Every structure is written in structure tokens, then in C-alpha cells.
Amino acid sequence: MKRDRTLDARDDELTMFGDRAGGAAIERRDFLKLAGGGLVVLFAVGDGLEAQIGGARGPDGGYPEDPNAYLAVGADGRVTCFTGKIEMGQGIVTSLAMMLAEELDVPLEAVDMVMGDTDLCPYDAGTFGSRSTKYFGPPLRQAAAEARGVLVKLAAARLGAPEEALETKDGAVRVAQEPARRATYAELVGGRRVEVRSDRKPAIKPRSAHAVSGKPVPRTDARAKVTGAADFAGDIRLPGMLYAAVLRPPAHGATLVSVETAEAAKYPGARVVRDGDLVAVLHDKPDLAAEALTLVEAEWAPSPSKLDNANIFAHIRSTGGRAETVVESGDLAEGGPLVAKMVERSYYAHYVAHAPSEPHTALVKVEGGKAEVWASTQSPFRAKQEVARALGLPEPDVRVRTPFVGCGLGGKNQGGQIVEAARLAKLAGRPVQVTWSRAEEFFNDSFRPAAVYDVKAGLDAANRIVLWDYRNYQAGSRSSQPVYDIPHKRVLSIGGGWGGGEGAVRAHPFATGAWRGPGSNTNIFATESHIDVLARAAGMDPVSFRLHNLADERMKKVVAAAAERFGHPFAKAPSGRGYGVAITDYLGTYVATMAEVEVDRAKGTVRVLRIVCAQDTGEVVNPEGARMQIEGCLTMGLGYALTEEIRFKDGRVLTENFDTYETPRFSWMPKLEVVLVDNPDLAPQGCGEPAVTTMGAVVANAIHDAVGVRLDTLPMSPARIKAALRRVPA
Numbered sequence: 001m002k003r004d005r006t007l008d009a010r011d012d013e014l015t016m017f018g019d020r021a022g023g024a025a026i027e028r029r030d031f032l033k034l035a036g037g038g039l040v041v042l043f044a045v046g047d048g049l050e051a052q053i054g055g056a057r058g059p060d061g062g063y064p065e066d067p068n069a070y071l072a073v074g075a076d077g078r079v080t081c082f083t084g085k086i087e088m089g090q091g092i093v094t095s096l097a098m099m100l101a102e103e104l105d106v107p108l109e110a111v112d113m114v115m116g117d118t119d120l121c122p123y124d125a126g127t128f129g130s131r132s133t134k135y136f137g138p139p140l141r142q143a144a145a146e147a148r149g150v151l152v153k154l155a156a157a158r159l160g161a162p163e164e165a166l167e168t169k170d171g172a173v174r175v176a177q178e179p180a181r182r183a184t185y186a187e188l189v190g191g192r193r194v195e196v197r198s199d200r201k202p203a204i205k206p207r208s209a210h211a212v213s214g215k216p217v218p219r220t221d222a223r224a225k226v227t228g229a230a231d232f233a234g235d236i237r238l239p240g241m242l243y244a245a246v247l248r249p250p251a252h253g254a255t256l257v258s259v260e261t262a263e264a265a266k267y268p269g270a271r272v273v274r275d276g277d278l279v280a281v282l283h284d285k286p287d288l289a290a291e292a293l294t295l296v297e298a299e300w301a302p303s304p305s306k307l308d309n310a311n312i313f314a315h316i317r318s319t320g321g322r323a324e325t326v327v328e329s330g331d332l333a334e335g336g337p338l339v340a341k342m343v344e345r346s347y348y349a350h351y352v353a354h355a356p357s358e359p360h361t362a363l364v365k366v367e368g369g370k371a372e373v374w375a376s377t378q379s380p381f382r383a384k385q386e387v388a389r390a391l392g393l394p395e396p397d398v399r400v401r402t403p404f405v406g407c408g409l410g411g412k413n414q415g416g417q418i419v420e421a422a423r424l425a426k427l428a429g430r431p432v433q434v435t436w437s438r439a440e441e442f443f444n445d446s447f448r449p450a451a452v453y454d455v456k457a458g459l460d461a462a463n464r465i466v467l468w469d470y471r472n473y474q475a476g477s478r479s480s481q482p483v484y485d486i487p488h489k490r491v492l493s494i495g496g497g498w499g500g501g502e503g504a505v506r507a508h509p510f511a512t513g514a515w516r517g518p519g520s521n522t523n524i525f526a527t528e529s530h531i532d533v534l535a536r537a538a539g540m541d542p543v544s545f546r547l548h549n550l551a552d553e554r555m556k557k558v559v560a561a562a563a564e565r566f567g568h569p570f571a572k573a574p575s576g577r578g579y580g581v582a583i584t585d586y587l588g589t590y591v592a593t594m595a596e597v598e599v600d601r602a603k604g605t606v607r608v609l610r611i612v613c614a615q616d617t618g619e620v621v622n623p624e625g626a627r628m629q630i631e632g633c634l635t636m637g638l639g640y641a642l643t644e645e646i647r648f649k650d651g652r653v654l655t656e657n658f659d660t661y662e663t664p665r666f667s668w669m670p671k672l673e674v675v676l677v678d679n680p681d682l683a684p685q686g687c688g689e690p691a692v693t694t695m696g697a698v699v700a701n702a703i704h705d706a707v708g709v710r711l712d713t714l715p716m717s718p719a720r721i722k723a724a725l726r727r728v729p730a
Contacts, residue, residue: 055123055381055384057122063135064123067147069082070082074189077110078110079104079106081100081111081112081114082114083121084124084380085136086127087113089405091219091629094218094219095622097111099137099213100141102211103141103145105168105169105170116400117401118384118401124381125379126413128378128514129689130589130688134683134685137684145201149200151173154173154188171184173185213619214619214623215623217625232403232406233358233363233375233376234358234361236363238431241430242271242284242432243286243433244424244434246279246420247296251300251652252653254301254302255300256299257301259279260297261279264292264295267283269284269288270292271283280293282432309350312350312351316451316473316495317452321474321495322494323492325492326480326481327480330487335458336467339458339459339466340459342456342457344454345455346454348451349453350715351449351512352447352448352646353442353448354515355644355661356409356412356441359437359441360376360434360435360440361434362421362422363432364432365431366422369397370397371399371422372399373418374400374403375400375401376406376408377405380401381400382413382415383400383418384398386419387415387419409515410513411446411514417434417444438657442653442655446513447511447646448518449497449508453475455468456468456469457530464549465484465485465486466487467489468489469490470482470489470526471493472492472494474512475493476493476519476523478519479524479693480493480527483584484550485549485551509651516636517690520586522714524582524694528582528583529710532580532701542570542705547559561675562581562675568596576705576707578596578597578599578705580704580705581594581698582697584694586690587685589618589685590616591614592615593612593634594612595612595702596609596670599703599706601707601725604719609670610670611634611698613630615690617685618684626676630691631672633688633695634691634692635664636692636695637692637695638668638695640695643663643717644662645717647660700716703716709724711724
């Protein structure tokens with residue numbers, strides 16, 4: 001059984017990750033002051049060390065320049081990495097440690113990770129968008145290079161050798177020509193506060209010198225997670241803490257008219273608290289809190305929404321909103337006369353839930369004018385701001401710590417459960433934990449927005465795409481730009497999309513937000529589906545047609561790599577073989593995915609047999625981790641492609657659990673093959689999201705190749721497939 005993590009006065013801190021996970025940690029400022037406790041190598045930069053620690057930002061609001069914000073070299077030679085990024089299954093607890101170990105020349109097992117602690121780590125806007133390695137990695141590497149440079153300077157004085165004669169290896173500095181003359185980092189730090197001014201920024205290592213980065217490494221958090229030793233927010237326990245059961249409206253837009261709590265207040269051990277429309281029952285047992293909540297009698301005014309799955313697309317198109325020109329080149333009017341064949345279609349995507357394995361959870365203690373938070377969140381610094389605002393506290397008096405997060409997928413950027421727990425803890429005068437039930441998880445989710453796509457495209461006599469007129473409603477702009485060489489094109493994004501904005505509030509009956517590969521997964525479904533439609537109009541197979549219209553040599557290389565591994569030539573669709581292809585440039589990561597499917601015409605079901613995904617993500621820090629991320633993307637993508645859809649009506653969310661919301665199962669799993677396209681001269685790009693974005697399109701294209709019907713709506717459920725088959729002769 002999973003143990004609870006109980007904190008008391010003797011053990012009031014958590015080391016979040018690394019070999020010391022679960023042990024007591026120390027406040028970082030105390031960590032810097034206590035001799036023998038392990039000290040940072042001090043860089044005299046800017047306003048000094050104290051101003052740079054815990055939530056520090058750079059001069060432009062980005063990452064700070066002071067290396068102390070990122071790492072500490074301990075008196076025992078171990079190195080602690082501090083990052084505002086969090087670990088939610090994407091593997092950066094390993095890859096960031098690898099980047100630090102590489103640049104500082106220490107063994108990977110000597111690196112401890114502290115992640116998402118707002119008192120200890122540099123400010124970070126949040127963990128999303130496949131940006132951790134791409135954007136946090138470079139300053140982390142630079143900080144480690146500077147630390148290495150200072151350690152070399154210390155060693156030069158200790159060993160009596162010039163700096164240029166020294167080298168670093170395995171946590172020590174040694175004379176290159178006399179390896180026995182060496183000093184370990186622990187000896188150089190020596191339990192002292194070491195103040196050495198760094199007057200230059202050493203260059204980071206070239207890839208040719210890498211000994212750790214680029215090698216496949218098992219995840220450092222794997223054992224803790226498979227044995228149940230890993231701590232999540234729901235595992236944290238504080239003395240005297242209470243569990244909350246919160247009163248929820250029956251529908252989005254419903255308003256509380258009256259509430260009667262007398263019977264609930266009589267429940268043994270229960271305490272009813274109210275702050276405006278926030279009504280909750282607190283108890284020292286979570287199931288009893290939920291039971292007492294059923295005794296609360298509430299009257300609600302109904303939701304004004306009249307939307308449901310049947311009328312949502314017409315509503316979205318009619319709602320409109322501000323039109324953003326994402327890309328425009330040439331002139332559509334001039335492109336018109338060049339067109340020999342014009343193809344125009346519309347595509348649709350329904351709402352999709354995040355459905356994380358770990359529901360939203362937060363534990364908050366408010367005491368002595370300060371708040372301490374343990375939360376399942378992708379954005380700990382945003383949570384810090386929200387709690388400070390809700391409680392009327394200065395931000396420095398709020399500390400957020402992020403244990404392991406059981407996946408976020410874009411849905412844990414908002415901190416609704418955190419603010420609820422903070423308000424309730426203040427009212428109760430005791431620590432309070434809020435954990436959403438699965439029904440609450442679906443009701444309170446910020447869904448991937450439903451969206452509409454209108455695409456009009458034309459081919460010239462040589463089967464080149466010469467005109468592309470694309471507009472989406474509420475999908476957002478990301479990945480709406482075509483990757484093909486098209487002289488006359490215009491892409492419009494209308495409404496707020498997943499990022500909100502004008503039109504978004506009126507378009508949706510509930511909250512929407514980022515969902516793994518936000519905007520991209522549905523924009524690519526529309527664009528790459530339409531490319532297949534054009535290929536059929538051209539009388540060409542879908543791979544040759546794409547290569548025929550690509551100018552980007554890097555993308556051509558990725559498509560060729562996927563085709564080589566796939567090993568089967570494509571023919572003009574529908575060929576009856578069930579082959580599909582989809583490609584994209586996802587924020588600098590190039591992806592080409594090919595799939596083989598079979599379709600049961602009678603049942604309308606799809607069996608995906610095999611998927612090949614080639615990905616150029618620049619320099620690969622951990623090939624094993626990259627493959628795992630890509631395989632996870634492909635698996636998750638099967639869900640939004642085939643089954644995942646939120647059912648709703650009049651503001652009510654009818655989908656409340658996994659009995660009516662079907663995510664991928666083990667029995668679905670196809671053969672997955674990942675090709676990492678070598679591109680070491682490009683800095684590491686994102687890997688956590690790109691491959692998921694091609695899955696809707698590649699499955700749709702494979703279905704069309706198998707049975708000759710074009711599915712224009714996500715998800716491609718059995719009912720929709722059977723309806724499409726009825727419209728097209730066998």
C-alpha cells in the first residue's frame with residue numbers, strides 16, 4: 001500500500017526529487033549559511049546572492065543570469081539543481097540533470113533535483129509547450145559551465161598549476177598531464193562559504209565532448225514511481241489537517257440561490273464553512289467529508305446555456321471574434337487564375353478532457369501571516385500569485401512546493417483547487433486538502449476547445465499547391481501555418497482559441513485551455529487531412545504529393561526517414577491497404593508519422609496496427625527519454641482521434657468518469673516504431689508534445705485509404721464511421 005507522507009516540526013521540508021527523495025531538506029538560505037551543510041560556490045554578480053535566490057528573474061523577466069539560481073555544489077561534492085520546471089511524467093527530472101552533469105563534469109547519480117519550489121528555484125512561467133529542455137536547458141548549461149570555471153580557478157591555486165593546464169572529470173579538477181594531481185569539488189568547497197568572482201563566461205561544451213548528454217539513460221524517478229515511494233500532492237500529510245468536500249453547481253452558468261447547511265453541520269466531526277459562493281464541508285476523513293456534503297441542500301438558478309454536442313459547431317462559427325492573420329503571402333486573387341483544380345472542405349473537432357491520472361490536488365497551511373502550499377500544478381509561480389491574491393498576502397509570504405505531478409497535459413496550469421484549499425485553510429485555521437473527485441475533474445476541466453476549420457485550396461496543372469485559404473474558429477493559431485511551398489496563402493485564426501480572448505467566452509459553455517499540443521493537434525488534423533484530399537485530386541500517392549510540394553530539405557529528410565522505416569510504398573488513395581501519413585513542424589520540431597489501420601465496416605471500429613514516427617528534435621539529450629515521450633504521444637493521440645469526446649447539454653457536463661469517456665487501452669496498442677532523425681547541430685527542441693499532434697490526421701488518412709471515406713470530425717467514433725460508410729458505396 002502507498003504510504004502517506006507525514007510532515008511534522010522535525011521534518012517540515014521536502015527534497016522533491018533525486019536520490020534523496022523523501023528525506024528532509026533545508027531552507028536554501030540556511031543551506032547557504034550553515035558551515036558543513038553544503039555550500040554554493042558564490043558568484044559575485046549584480047546585487048548579490050541573497051537577492052538572486054528563490055523566484056529570481058532575469059533582467060527581462062526571464063531566467064536570471066546568476067548561476068547560483070540554478071545550482072549548488074555541496075560540501076560532499078553532490079550537486080543540487082534548482083528549476084522552476086516540474087516533473088509530470090515527461091522525464092525532465094532526468095534530462096535536465098543530464099545537462100547539468102555533462103557541463104559540470106559530475107556523475108549523473110551525484111545530481112539532486114529540486115523542482116517547482118518557489119522559495120528555492122528561479123522563476124518560471126510554467127511547464128508547458130515542450131519548452132523545458134529547449135528554453136531552460138541553455139541557461140542551466142551556461143550556469144554549470146560557469147561553476148566549472150570557478151572550480152578550476154580554485155583548483156589552480158590549490159594545485160599550483162595554471163588554469164589552462166587543468167581539466168575536470170568525475171567531480172574533480174586535475175592536471176591534465178598529471179591526473180594524480182587532483183582536487184575533488186568537495187575538497188575545493190570544503191564546507192566553507194567560497195566567494196570567487198567570475199569575470200568571464202566560459203563556453204559550454206561542444207557536442208563532440210559530451211560523455212553524458214546524448215546517451216540513453218533510464219529515468220531516475222522510475223524506481224520511486226513503480227515502488228510507490230514517489231510523493232504526489234495527495235500523499236502529503238500535516239498535523240491537524242482537514243479534507244474538504246466542496247459544493248458544486250449542477251451546470252456551468254448555474255448560480256446559487258440559497259443553501260441550507262444545518263443538517264450537514266450536525267454530522268459527527270464535520271465542519272461547514274462558507275466564503276461567498278464557496279461552500280464546503282471539512283472533516284478529518286475525506287470520505288466522511290463527502291458523505292456530510294450530501295446533507296447540504298442547495299437551490300440553483302439554471303444555466304442560460306442551450307448548447308450541446310449537436311449545435312456547438314454552428315454556434316462557434318456564428319460567434320466569430322477577432323480574426324488574426326497568422327500568415328499571408330502572395331495574393332489569393334492572383335492565385336485564383338493559376339488553379340486547375342480547387343478543393344474546399346470543412347473539418348470539426350469536439351471538446352476533449354485532460355483526464356489526468358492524478359486529479360487536481362492541493363494542501364495549504366495558513367499560519368502566522370504566511371501560506372505554505374503543496375500542489376499538483378504545472379505553474380507553481382502562478383499558483384503563488386493566485387494564493388497571495390486570494391488571501392491578501394504579499395507574494396514573498398507564500399511558498400508553493402510541487403511534488404511529482406501525475407500528468408498535467410496543459411490542464412494543471414490553472415490552480416482552482418489551490419485557491420479553494422487556501423481560502424478554506426484560512427477560514428478553518430487548520431491545513432486543508434482539496435482533491436477533486438473524477439466527476440469534479442471532468443466538470444472543472446478546461447477542455448480542449450471545440451473548433452471549426454474551413455479550408456479552400458487549389459492545384460495548378462503541375463499538381464503544385466498554388467492557393468491556400470484557411471480559417472479556423474476557436475482553435476488558435478499554433479501549427480495552422482502550412483509547411484508546404486505555397487505562393488499564395490492566407491491563414492486566419494478567428495476567436496480566442498485555446499488561449500482565450502475575444503469571442504472565446506461567448507463561444508464555449510465552459511472553460512477551455514491548452515491540451516497537449518494546444519491548437520496544433522486539431523489544426524494539423526484539418527491541414528493534413530486536406531493535403532490528402534488534394535493528393536487524391538492530383539492522382540498522386542500522399543507521400544509523393546507531399547514531397548512534390550515541400551521545399552524544406554530538413555522536412556524532406558524526416559519524411560524520407562519515416563518512409564524508409566515504414567517499408568511499404570504508398571499508392572493513390574484509397575488503395576484498400578489502410579496506410580496514412582501526416583507531417584508537421586511543431587515549434588521547431590519536425591515530425592512525420594505513418595500508420596497502418598484496419599476498419600471493421602460492420603462495427604465502424606478502427607484497429608491501428610502499426611505506427612512509425614520519425615522526429616527531428618535537434619540534439620537529443622536522452623534518446624531513451626525521447627523515445628518514451630514520442631511513444632506516449634502516439635498512444636495518447638489514439639484517444640482524441642478515435643473516442644474522446646465530452647458530452648454536454650445546457651451547461652451540464654454529462655461525461656463524469658471513464659465509463660463514458662474512453663481513453664486508449666492496452667488492448668488498443670499498435671506496434672510503435674520511433675526514428676530519431678540525427679540533427680546534432682540544432683540545439684535541443686521540444687519533445688513532449690509534437691508527435692501527439694499528427695495522430696488525428698494520420699488515422700483519418702489511413703481510414704480513408706482503407707475504406708474510401710473521409711472523416712471530417714474528431715473523434716472518428718464508430719457511429720461516425722458507419723454513417724460515413726452508409727453515404728459512400730463499398
